[in-house]
Amino acid sequence: MSSPLRSPVDVLVTIRFFDAEAAARLEARGYRVIRADIAYDELDTKITVGIERALETAHAWILGTPPVTRELLERFPRLKVIARRGVGYDSIDTAAVKSLGRLLTNTPGGGEPAVADHALAMMLAVGKRLGESHQRMQADDWRAIVGGELFGKTVGLVGFGRIGRMVAKRLKGFDARVLVFDPYLDHSSAEASGVTQCGLNELLAQSDFISLHAPLTPETDRLINTQTLALVKPGAILVNTSRGELVDETALLQALEAGRLGGAGLDVFAGEKDPGARGIAQKLLALPNVVGTPHTAASTRESLARANALAADCVAAALDGLEVPRHCIVSDGRVPQAA
Structure with missing residues (x-):
């Protein structure tokens, strides 16, 4: 089905690893996919000159984590659809999206399995001290390091949305006792998932x-x-695959250096957005009982393909005037069409 908007209709894509199949889903419906000149070393957190130039003609934008402010939306009135590949949208002014008549979507279900896998991988890597063993062997030191098991342990999940539930499901295979702190979780849902609700302090x-x-x-x-x-x-071992800002990294560093914690597995850091916090991140990564990854928990071939396809489909539906999947809509200021 071709777009009802006058051709050409540009869809700007500023995410890495946007596969050809996802682009073809848009092109098959008559949209032109534009790739901006992205500074990849900035991890898609800044609005570059190339992006601004492309936004002048774009009707839709598939993006990662650049800041989308009211001022930016007002400067580019042609931009009607903002499609976030991923779930979090704390870098986007959702109130401005709605008040200016735009649409913001995300891609729930795309990356959650990969992030849940990554969380368990972090628990196992830190608990089994895999990083330390690898470094020793690189130095031709083959002495064994004694780690700990995940089997039969108590695991506390702070937050019990889609990813938290997938982590809990995976933990059943380890006979783990799962505690959950989530103010929005009702008792029946917790009971059905086989987890125990508790307060944060208890967890x-x-x-x-x-x-x-x-x-x-x-x-x-x-x-x-x-x-x-x-x-x-x-x-205890702390794992963070959510947002770096959930953790005071200076306090975490002090706790690790003091030996209070057994270690940490960190996929997210405050330094992703704040260059001033990179120093603390480097100190954390220098510790032998810390395993770090550069916000790649959701970066699997399968996860990216699912999320790319869903973002493309949301954009195409919105531009075609069709119904956008409700579970993907974050903020919607569009005027409803008359029946």
């Missing part, structure tokens, strides 16, 4: 592994800090 005090799966909000900003880390069970 921190009892968990051998603590895995963060909460969105970044004013309530969760630096949720893990000096005060909450003081409550953590000695020797």
Whole structure:
């Protein structure tokens, strides 16, 4: 089906690893896919000159994590659809999207399985001390390092959305006891998932592994800090595959250096957005009991293909005037069409 808008209709794509199949889904419906000149070393967190130039003609934008402000939306009135590949949208002014009559979508279901896998991989890697063993062997030191098991342990999940539920499901294979802190989780849902609800303090005090799966909000900003880390069970392992800002990294570094924690697995860091925080990140990564990855939990071939296809389909549906999948709509300021 061709687009009802006058040709050519540009769809700007500023994400890495946007596959040819996803682009073909748009091109088959008459849209022109534009790739901006992206500074990939900036991890898609800045608006480059190439992006701004492309936004002058774009009707839709498939993006990662650049800031989308009211000022930017007002400067580019042709831009009607913003499609976030991923789930989080804390870098986008959702209120401005709605008040200016635009549409913001995301891609729930695309990356969640990969992130859940990554969270468990972090638990196992830090607990089994794989990084330390690898480094020793590189130095021709073949002495064994004694690690710990995930089997039979208590795992605390902070946040129990789609990813948290997938992590809990995977943990059943390890006979783990799963505690959950999520103010929005009802008792029946927790019971059906086989997890135990509790307060944050109780979770921190009892968990051998603590895995963060909460969105970044004013309530969760630096949720893990000096005060909450003081409550953590000695020797526990912290895993963060959510947002770097959930953790006060200076406090985490101090807790690790003091030996209060057994280690940390970190896929996200405050330094992703704040260059001033890179120094703390480097100090964390230098510790032998820290395993770090550069926000790649959702970066699998399968995950990216699912998310790319869903973002493309949301854009095409919106531009064609068709119904956009409701579970993908984050903020919608479009005027409803008359029946």
